Amino acid sequence: MFKPLPHSTDASVPVVVNGAAVSVPAGSTAAAAMLLGGAGHTRSSALSGEPRAPYCMMGACFECLMEIDGEANQQGCMVIVREGMRIDRQMGKREVRE
Amino acid sequence: MANVDYDAIIIGGGLVGTAVAYGLARRGKKPVVLDEGDIAYRASRGNFGLVWVQSKGFGVPEYQRWTRRSSADWAAFSAELQKETGIYSGHERSGGVTICLSDDELERRATRMAQLQREAGDFGFEYEMLDHAALKKLITAIGPDVVGASHTKYDGHANPLYTLRALHAALLKHGGTYVPHARVEAIQAARNHFTITVGDVTYEAPRLVLGAGLGNNALGKLVGLNVPVQPSRGQIIVTERVAPVLPMPTLMIRQTVEGTLMIGESREEAGFDDTTSPEILHTLAERAAKTFPFLRHTCIVRTWAALRVMAPDGLPIYEQSAQYPGAFVCTCHSGVTLAAAHALHYAGYVIDGAIPPELARFSTKRFDHVQAVTSQH
């Protein structure tokens, strides 16, 4: 859905999107990494299970809820990537792990 | 504008007013509910949603019995609403626990439960006190700080908002009328004849029910009823949806049918201030996180404060005006727990024109003294 624009000297940051290695420009958000990684949908609704993906990219819509480094329901568009960050789809409701 | 004849005017479109109105409509009567607008002190919208027995009626066995009756009626009441409207109230009589975080709390709890059992007499009151290990079998999510709990099978919960919506829908289905944006300022009262004009519409009926929560204080004066209810602020935290984790409600924390977790049960005198305070929310959160450690990672979606409708002794108020027979008041702070009793029973008392002797404990006569004391100030 999205591609990097040319003429950038931003460093690359390696992250893991849905289990696959992806390199994203430094300063990117986790939601952008998902879009760059071609994730399609980035969560499934906690009600109907229908697929959803980032919509506003500015913290308003909460459509980009995803699992970041194992923490459920994080706003992907508000989290800046770090090296090795694991970014996964949020499937339905948060599960309690005891 | 032409008058329409109604069998009863109910003031208040919250859980109490609508439950009584629905109760009248299901008995073939024609009620009209006069309600305020979108913003009002609506306890029904801020409710925690317990259908709760195990902390009701210390020293007042009549209250324990009335609560137990409603709790027992709830399943049929909920099924009836669902059949009528297709809306599931979210009611489950799953049993419930009051969780204790110290030996001291547990001991006090045990004393209280024994008292309830003693006072229940031949009506009976079954409960058990659980230690950490026994409770862990029931609710695996408890944390190491939990010492134990009291448990009864009578307790449960419902979604107050779905219940309110279902009551509204069921009321309309049975020919009842709901009029929002109709704040009542004046009542023309006579024996079994009440006239209320709102805007350019006049409503007349032989019965009047005050189900307006904190508004009953002022409305009562118009029809010779002393209803000294005062606000008691409660604050609630609600979280994001979580996959099912709590099999039953606790006094302070419950998981709703949608999956959200509600954390509540604070009590303070704050007048009509319905804003939240960080200190109270912090206290609730601290206790909740100790009770269920998984909550530490759970996101909060919303917090709010609502005003309970409290009589000086915390009991419901059920009375018919001596001055203007036909005028009733129905008010309590447990609009969810007692919704079944109000719809299934109280509505009948309104039609009959008499409140039965077993509810005499909830008469306004108990405030005659209170008022005398107040007037000395």
Added chain:
Amino acid sequence: MITAFDLAIVGTGPAGMAAAITASELGLSVAVLDEQPEPGGQIYRGVERLAISRAKHLEWLGPDYAAGLDLARAFRKSKIEYFDAAQVWQIEPVENGRLFYKRNGVTGILNAKKFLIAPGAMERPMPVPGWTLPGVMTCGAAQTLMKANGLAPEGKFVLAGCGPLLLLLAAQLLRAGVRPAAILETEVHRWAALPRLPGFLAAPGYLGKGLALLREIQSGGVPYHKGVTHLAIKGDTQAREIEFACSGVTHSEPVDLVLLHQGVVPNGNLAWSMRLAHEWDDAQRAFRPVLDAQGRSSNPAVLVAGDASGIIGAKGAQAMGQVVACAAAIDIGRISKQEVNERAIAAHAELAKHRGARPFLDTLYRPAQQWIAPRDDNTLVCRCEEVRAGEIRRLVLEQQCPGPNQMKSFVRCGMGPCQGRLCGLTTVELIAECRGVLVQDVGYYRIRSPIKPITVGDLAALDVPLRSDAVNP
């Protein structure tokens, strides 16, 4: 120990940055908080980074964007305490009240005599059938991806809706060599806007920039459909096709990505959560806080600047930030009215010029009824709780549901994680339409703290006293 400031400013867009610079120059001790890791707000998002590593992108985004660099640099130099990446989740709206924020995973509290909020704007929700499908985003989202992440749409994509931002994005993408498959412009009210043209012409540069954008799009060869009256996005798990109607003809095109836009509205949740008085701005079809000419709200502890006060654009917001900071400095007693007079008058004059351009733009791009109150009953209004337009209509028409808060109780619209940001305006427009009353008389949701996500653990760790007396089972 809670740090106390004269003034706490929320937001580092043009209004917040300008307010911070002015307030510090006037001698106030100032805290500035913003949820992003760098200053700029949404409009100048990432501008400092682009200047370092993506000069070409800065050029594509254009001079109005690059202008944010000077402001950001001045902001960095000003004597303020800047809390970057700090999410403000609650403000006690009283003088010397507390502000609660979360930063680096930890909750913090600071005190301020007054609060100046500048949370900016957000795009108006545009509920059309299929708008929740992956592959449907806003034009602003695509622009943010370009600014903050250096990304551009790939494959076949269309821009649908109307407003200056839509045209600007089209031009910015074309400059970067990325061509939209089409622009589907919804009805634009040229004739109605004409009488308001003088104010627009009086504002410096607006007309020239607008015409230049249109020329760029034209010479870019992008198919430009005007007067679109119907839009629907179709697909199973992803947007695959867009259906649109103009001049009575329905078309259908395959797509990979749809970028919607229907103007911007004040980002209101912070103001609503403090229960500031609001009024309906019918020209902008949005609520805005009731403010005096200097940005003072109905609450003496709170001032509002920038697009959050009603849409005024980046330059207007910058001028207003100065105006409101002057008012705050006077109210706090740091400086006399006479002393700031010259500065305030100049800022006011600048603000007035930019305000003057709005009536033309507001009228030209006034959203038609079907974009704000979807006709198709099956269209989702509340994305979080999956509430459809028909359900809201039925509750008003058949059950006399009196307003948005009762609606929220009945069907949970606005109760999800976004706290009504994406359904609030649609819900109140639908209720107003069904009841045949003004939106002003319908009101809005009660917005509750925390307005930014915190956990139960955050609240449990909050550094405030326990009130066990009130929580005692």
